[in-house]
Amino acid sequence: MDKRLTRIDLMFALGFLFMLVVAVAAFFYGVKVGASQAESRHEKATALPQAAAASVSLNAYQLQDLVSFYHTVFLPYREFLDDWQSAQQEWLSDESADRSAQVKELVRSAKAEYESVKVAYVPQVSPLLKDAQNQYLKSLKLYADGLSAYVSSANQATADIVLEQINANAYIAEAQKLSLAAQKQYYESMVKWGATVDIDIPEESKDKTSIDLAGWKKLPLLIKNELAAEYMQERSLMTGFLPQDLAARIDSFVASGQAAKMKLKSMSSVADLLTQTDAVRKGDFLASKVRLYDQELLPQLPFFSSDK
Known part of the structure; x- marks a missing residue:
């Protein structure tokens, strides 16, 4: 019997070998592509938090935030404080001043400014400004609560005695403490803004x-x-x-x-x-x-x- 391969058999064998080589090559190519894509996805996933952090850093303590804080938080608080300081000066210079009526108005003013400052938007990415807002809010609340106790008694003693009593009040003392802490945070925020503009100014x-x-x-x-x-x-x-x-x-x-x-x-x-x-x-x-x-x-x- 003649066992020599015919031309058709030879072509079939060569075709099978070719397909086998292509299949093996395709397998290894797929492995390489898959590994590359997995590595790319990992790099992107790692980069996202870094990009987000960089974005937060760039958006913190911007000029518009300092300006907005001035008009919506700092200025309303200072308006109340100016009224309170003016009232104290008037009491000391004019014993006939109706101190009870003025204390009542100061309580109303503190509550009104509290509501105004409470709705002011301060970005979370600027924590010093956010903390300062909270400090000013607490201060206004304490001023309102502390002064309320003197509405009916502010005219019953001399101005010196009334002011001594008010300034010794625990609520008023804490309100002053919070106010000064908030002021410090606002000015510290300005330094952080300056560091983004001038490289010679340290961020802290x-x-x-x-x-x-x-x-x-x-x-x-x-x-x-x-x-x-x-x-x-x-x-x-x-x-x-x-x-x-x-x-x-x-x-x-x-x-x-x-x-x-x-x-x-x-x-x-x-x-x-x-x-x-x-x-x-x-x-x-x-x-x-x-x-x-x-x-x-x-x-x-x-x-x-x-x-x-």
Whole structure:
């Protein structure tokens, strides 16, 4: 019998081998593609949280957030505080003032400003601003509750005695404490904004109010303002002036040579002298802005500009 392969058998065998080679090649190619796609999906999944974090970082403490906070949180609170401080001055200068009626109006004002500040939108990506909003809200609530206790009795003693009683009230004391903490957080937020604009400004300052005057003079104004807010918090200073007013008076005092003559060495020692002698006034910053801070970086907020 002739066992030689016919041409058809040979072609069939070669075709089978070819198909086998193609199948094996396709298998390994599929494995490679699958592994590549899996690796790509893993890289994308890993990159998403990083991208989200970067987005959050870029969106935090933007200028529009500082401006919005000023108008919707800071300003309403300061309007109440200005009314309260004006009432105290009137009581001390005019014993015939109807203090009970004014306390009642202050309680109403605190409640109204609370409702206004409560609905203000503050982005969660700026936690200092969010915390400051909460602190101001708590402060307004405590002022309303604390002052309510004196509506009927505010006219029953001299102004000095009434004010002493009110300022000793636990609710009022805590309201002042929260207010100063919120103010410090707002000014700290400005520093964080400044760090996104100027690489020479650190995102978080490590300086303290005990800083020596040589170090103080080298600081950007944004950090000086933050330290002034920190000083006011440390000394429980509820005043009509703002941190930038205190910072400006310190700079003016140092520039005049008075600090050196009096052998004052630190920012806090100069601040102590100025505040204890009532040498700081609301508007001191604006009065010296052109002379001292013409080239300083500041956010475009109304209290930093004379063109309100």
